[in-house]
Amino acid sequence: MARILITSALPYINGIKHLGNLVGSQLPADLYARYMRARGHEVMFICATDEHGTPAELAAAKAGKPVAAYCAEMHRVQAELAQGFGLSFDFYGRSSSARNHALTQHLARQLGEAGLISVITERQMYSPADGRFLPDRYIEGTCPNCGYERARGDQCEECTKQLDPTDLINPRSAISGSTDLELRETRHLFLRQSALRETLDKWIDSQTGWPVLTTSIAKKWLHDGDGLQDRGITRDLDWGVPAQFDGAPWEGMEGKVFYVWFDAPIEYIAATAEWADAQGLDDSAWQRWWRTDQGADDVRYVEFMGKDNVPFHTLSFPATLIGSGEPWKLVDYIKSFNYLNYDGGQFSTSQGRGVFMDQALDLLPADYWRWWLLSHAPENSDSEFTWENFQASVNKDLADVLGNLVSRVTKFCRAKFGAVVPAGGDCGPLEDRLIADLEAGLRSYQTAMDAMMVRRSAQDLRALWVLGNEYLQEAAPWSTFKSDPDRAAAQIRMALNLIRVYAVISQPFIPGAAARIMEAMACDDWSWPGDLRAALGALPQGHGFDVPDVLFAKITDDQRTEWAERFAGTRS
């Protein structure tokens, strides 16, 4: 039994996430976590809300709430949605937790004492009207290159030219619109990533089998231009982990907090500590996952994230852990995803374009979304959600291939033998062949799941479901029942057991439906089918069951049309 540590990129706190966010990290991470647990491994699956930074403060202000209250509320909302989607986190923490404050400050001090933090004075735009320093993108003005009047301080979206806020003509605050902006001096801590460049480069070279998307982004940052640059790790904000604290090896950082991207990954560790606290366990309980001197050398650590998160997980966070000089567990595999687009464009929070997690659950059970999103996960390139494709995939795969199989088998049995696993008859060559096909298919499925090949896994699972329909067609118990009822009994006994096996192996993808099947089968034996022949005898002769309600109702054309209109958002 292996120990597997799984983290999903942390969803940002400032609103409900859309399906693109979900499929980029939390959902595939959940698939992997569920699968590994089902295979009997010890899993620690961690996620948390990412609560610091300028957007959180602005969102709180817009909501008219103190930022702490706003974050607490949004954490609760996101946690409920995660539960609604069946995301099986062992703990869903908060980056604003006391544990993260303490650990972030601890690691910063370690880095400071190792000489890996420098204090740099720089000049940044300050807005007296807003009472805050403004990140580059929160300054708008006219692009000096193309004349676009709503260019942002980091880049003009019209001509794509990279800008500095001071380049803008008629700069103004994107928040208040105030043109009263001034350059103010401010001091910040910088993480001296450049000093760890070779170490990081060698570490990444030593990893094998990482997705191209992961390594190419890391290599770009390591070798582009002057190479890996130092990174500011503090901000002039109120809400966050204070950068000045007892024992800090620097001074003058009063009123500043650590940069959200410094403390967010640390929350992976802190959340595991939060888990231990919640369980009433001592520090050794979480340290055995994270400290290589406490047993974490045996842990396999896998991170899931969208491609925009890769630089922080391949460089900044490892630099933080390595630079601390302490024996922290580093990631073993980074599974990164491209983006999911929505019907010809991008999901857009501001335009209300696309489907968001709360809306999705209002329309359909989580399994529909889980199945479509995972079977179309943007692994090799960006992929696209369309209602036509969603309807077709869900109706065909879930309703017709799997749902109908369960329905036809259970209803036939009830009609001919009663709602019990029928006795009598023996298996023959047809069943031998079915088992051989299932074994081959299951091996393929497991190989894909082990390798986190998400789409491939979904294909393999579907192919396993199809075997059930093929078997029924050939066995034709409705026909054999007339000539040889014992034979029909053996066939249906096989089919009922097959349904149970499907529930077990499908559970990582569609946990809700799997649970309903198991409930209908009156079975709670979720053990993974190591020996298929034995697994197909788990429901003994005479075992009672219920015919479940329709597992997956089909999406109608009318529904599809209405939803497509409702979520189109405001066209630009």
Next chain:
RNA sequence: GGGCCUGUAGCUCAAUGGUCAGAGCAGGGCGCUCAUAACGCCUUGGUUGGGGGUUCGAGUCCCUCCGGGCCUACCA
């Protein structure tokens, strides 16, 4: 501008440099009647974006052009 990814059947995607480029869906035909008008079998469909090159052999490697996407360090 630079870097990376991508382009394969109507659609969504496969294919360690090696049999006739394969699946699912959609389309066509046949079968079955247990089932959510579901299932099974057969089948149509391709100059692998264009062009050049390397090779006994290229969807795969190289060059070039065209299209789509992402990243580019102060959003997270």
